[in-house]
Amino acid sequence: MTIYLNALGMICPLGHTHTEIRARLFAGDSGVHPHSGRTNQDGQPLALGAVTLVDAELPDDTHLPLRERSRNNRLALAALEQIRAEAEAAIARFGAHRIGIVLGTSTSGIGEGEQAFRNRQTDGAFPPGYHYGQQELGSPAAALAATLGITGPAHVHSSACSSSGKAMASAARLINMGLCDTVICGGVDTLCDFTVAGFSSLESVSTVRCNPLSANRCGINIGEGVALFLMSREPATVILAGWGESSDAYHISAPDPDGHGAALAIRQALSRAGMQAQQIDYINLHGTATLQNDAMESKVIHDMFGASVAVSSTKPFTGHTLGAASAIEAGLCWLAMQDDNRDGLLPPHLWDGFSDPSLPRLDIAGVGRALGHPPRAVLSNSFAFGGSNVALVFTREGN
Numbered sequence: 173m174t175i176y177l178n179a180l181g182m183i184c185p186l187g188h189t190h191t192e193i194r195a196r197l198f199a200g201d202s203g204v205h206p207h208s209g210r211t212n213q214d215g216q217p218l219a220l221g222a223v224t225l226v227d228a229e230l231p232d233d234t235h236l237p238l239r240e241r242s243r244n245n246r247l248a249l250a251a252l253e254q255i256r257a258e259a260e261a262a263i264a265r266f267g268a269h270r271i272g273i274v275l276g277t278s279t280s281g282i283g284e285g286e287q288a289f290r291n292r293q294t295d296g297a298f299p300p301g302y303h304y305g306q307q308e309l310g311s312p313a314a315a316l317a318a319t320l321g322i323t324g325p326a327h328v329h330s331s332a333c334s335s336s337g338k339a340m341a342s343a344a345r346l347i348n349m350g351l352c353d354t355v356i357c358g359g360v361d362t363l364c365d366f367t368v369a370g371f372s373s374l375e376s377v378s379t380v381r382c383n384p385l386s387a388n389r390c391g392i393n394i395g396e397g398v399a400l401f402l403m404s405r406e407p408a409t410v411i412l413a414g415w416g417e418s419s420d421a422y423h424i425s426a427p428d429p430d431g432h433g434a435a436l437a438i439r440q441a442l443s444r445a446g447m448q449a450q451q452i453d454y455i456n457l458h459g460t461a462t463l464q465n466d467a468m469e470s471k472v473i474h475d476m477f478g479a480s481v482a483v484s485s486t487k488p489f490t491g492h493t494l495g496a497a498s499a500i501e502a503g504l505c506w507l508a509m510q511d512d513n514r515d516g517l518l519p520p521h522l523w524d525g526f527s528d529p530s531l532p533r534l535d536i537a538g539v540g541r542a543l544g545h546p547p548r549a550v551l552s553n554s555f556a557f558g559g560s561n562v563a564l565v566f567t568r569e570g571n
Contacts, residue, residue, distance in 0.1 A: 175344045176408040176569070177401045181254030182503040183247065184397030184490045185224045194507045198517045200539035202489050204381045204393050224395040224491035225363060236315055239305030242281030245315040248360040251398040252316055255356075258402050259320060262354040272352035273313045273326040274343040275400075276335025276359035278495035280328075281306030283364040312360055324352050330495060333458070334417075334554045335359055336399070337498030337562035341415040343403050353404060358503075359496035360398035367394060367494065374425065382461035382492075384485035384521065385470065385536065387528040389461040395491020399499035401506075410509050413549075413567040414447070416440025420559025426464050431472035433561045438476060438551065441563040445549075449477050452565075453543060454508075454518050456501050456552040459485020460492055465555060467531060474532035482537040484521035498554040502564060505550045509568055516543030 180190070185203030187193040196203065204224045230246040231253065252259070263271055288302035305311065313326040325346060329338045336359025343357035371377045371394060378391035403412065417440070420433035427434070442449060455477065458469055473483060486504050493500050504519050520539040527533075548571040552564045 173348060173405060175347060175412045176404060176406060177410045177412055177506055178404055178406055178408040179255040179258040179402040180399065180503050180506050181251035182399040182500065183226050183228050183251055184493065184500050185226055185395055186489055188228045190507060197489060197504060197519055200520050200522060202381060202522055204488060204491055224393055226397055236318055238301070239303040240311055240315040240318060242284050242306045242311065244277065244279060244281050244283070244360055244362040245312055247362055247398045248312050248316060248400070249319060251400045252319065255400060255402050259356060262402065262404065263320065263322065266353040268321050269323045270353045271322045272324040272343065272346050272355040273316050273322060274329070274339045274346070274355055274357045275312050276329045276339040276495045276499065277309060277312055277361050278330055278332055278335060279361050279364050279367060280309050280311050282366050283362060286365050316356060331560040332556035332558065333492070333494055333497050334556035334560040334562040335495035335498065337554045337564055338417060340401070340412065340499065340502065340564060341417060341562065344412055344415065347403065347405065355403045356400055357403050358398070358400040358499035361494045361496040362396045363394060376462050378461065381522070382488050383523050384457065384459035384461040384487060385466055385528065385531060386523045387526045388524055389463065389466060391462055392460050393487065393491035395493040397490060397493045397496050397500050399496060399503040401499070407569060409511060409569055410506050411567045411569055412564065414441040414443070414445030414565035416444065416563045418561045420561065422559050425557050427468040427555055428559065429464065429468055431468045433559055434468065434472045434553070434555055435476060437561040437563040438472070438553065441551065441565045445565040445567065447549060447565065450480070452477065452481050452549050452551050453547040454537070454550050455481055455483040456505055456519065456550065457483050457485040458553045458555045459487055461487065469553065469555065470531040470534060473534060479533045479535050481535060482518055482541060483534050484519050484537045486519050488522035498552070498562060498564070501552050502566070505552055505566055509547050509550065509566060511546065513546045516545045516547060518542065518547065
C-alpha cells in the first residue's frame with residue numbers, strides 16, 4: 173500500500189516557514205552562524221559553525237504536566253502548530269485511537285537536567301521547575317499525544333543520527349499493519365552541553381562551517397531543529413516509497429569503512445520502492461564532513477550509482493541535527509519535490525571545492541543545479557553511531 177507524506181512542519185537554522193527554508197536552501201544561504209555563549213568541555217568558546225541554534229519563538233507548554241515541559245518539546249510543539257489543522261482533521265475523521273506518533277530524538281530534555289544539576293550543585297537542591305521525566309526519551313511523543321488528545325501508539329526512537337529516519341520507517345509499518353490510519357512522525361533535537369562535550373571530546377567538531385567531501389574537511393557542526401510529517405494513505409505529492417535499515421556491528425563510533433551496512437540499507441530501500449539505482453534523480457548524503465563517514469559514504473555511492481546521479485550534503489546549511497537529522501533532510505527533499513519547484517532546483521552542496529583525491533568521484537550538485545522538473549525520485553541516507561543505518565526513498569505521485 174502506498175504511504176504518503178501529506179504535510180510538513182519544520183523549523184531549522186534555515187528558517188521557520190517552508191518559503192523561508194526553501195529560498196535560503198536554493199540560494200545557498202547557510203543557516204550555520206556564530207553563536208556566543210557556548211563553550212567546549214574545557215571552557216573554551218566554540219567559534220563559527222561549531223553550534224547552530226534555531227531562533228524561533230517557541231509556544232507555551234504549561235498545558236503539559238511538568239515532566240513533559242522542556243525546550244525540546246516546545247520546539248516540537250512549534251512544528252506541530254504548522255500541521256495542526258491537518259492533524260485535527262485526521263483525528264476527526266479516524267478517531268484519536270487511530271492516530272499514532274513516532275519520533276526520533278537524542279537529547280529530549282537533557283538541557284533541563286543539566287541546568288537542574290547546576291542548581292543542585294550551587295543551591296543544594298533541584299529547582300522547583302524540574303522533573304526527572306523531562307529528560308526521558310519518550311517525552312516528545314508523550315507531549316504531542318497529550319496536546320492533541322491522541323490515544324494511538326506513541327513512542328520515540330533514539331539511535332543517534334538515524335533516529336528520525338527509523339521513526340519514519342516505523343510509522344509506515346504502523347499504517348501497513350493496520351494499526352493506524354495516520355501517523356505524525358519525524359524528529360526533534362535541541363542543543364545541550366552533553367552533546368557539545370561529547371562530540372568535542374571525539375575531536376570531531378569543526379570550528380568553521382563544515383566542509384563535506386573536501387580535502388580540508390575537519391568535522392561536524394552541531395545543529396538543532398525539528399521536522400514533523402503527517403503520514404497516511406491519503407494521496408499527496410510525495411510518497412515514502414521505500415526504506416531500509418541495517419546495523420554494521422563494526423564499531424561504536426566509526427562506520428564500517430567498506431560500507432556493507434550502508435549499502436544493505438540502500439539496497440533494501442530501493443527494493444522496497446521497486447526501483448533501480450539509475451532511477452534516482454538526487455541523493456541527499458549523510459555527509460557529516462568527518463574523515464571516515466565521507467570516505468565510507470563516497471565509496472558506497474560510487475559503487476552503487478557511479479557518478480551519474482547528483483548528490484549533496486545539506487549539513488552545511490543546518491548543522492548536524494543529530495536525532496532530527498533524517499527528518500529534517502527528508503523535509504528538505506520534500507520541499508524540493510513539490511510542484512512549485514518547477515525548475516527542479518536541487519539542494520546544493522556548500523563546500524570549498526577542494527576535492528579529496530582519495531575519494532571516488534561523485535556528481536556534486538552546486539548552487540543553481542536544476543533538473544528541469546521537480547525531482548521524481550530521491551534517496552536520503554543517515555548513518556549513526558553504533559553502525560545504525562537508514563536509507564529512505566521518496567517519489568512523486570504519478571511519476
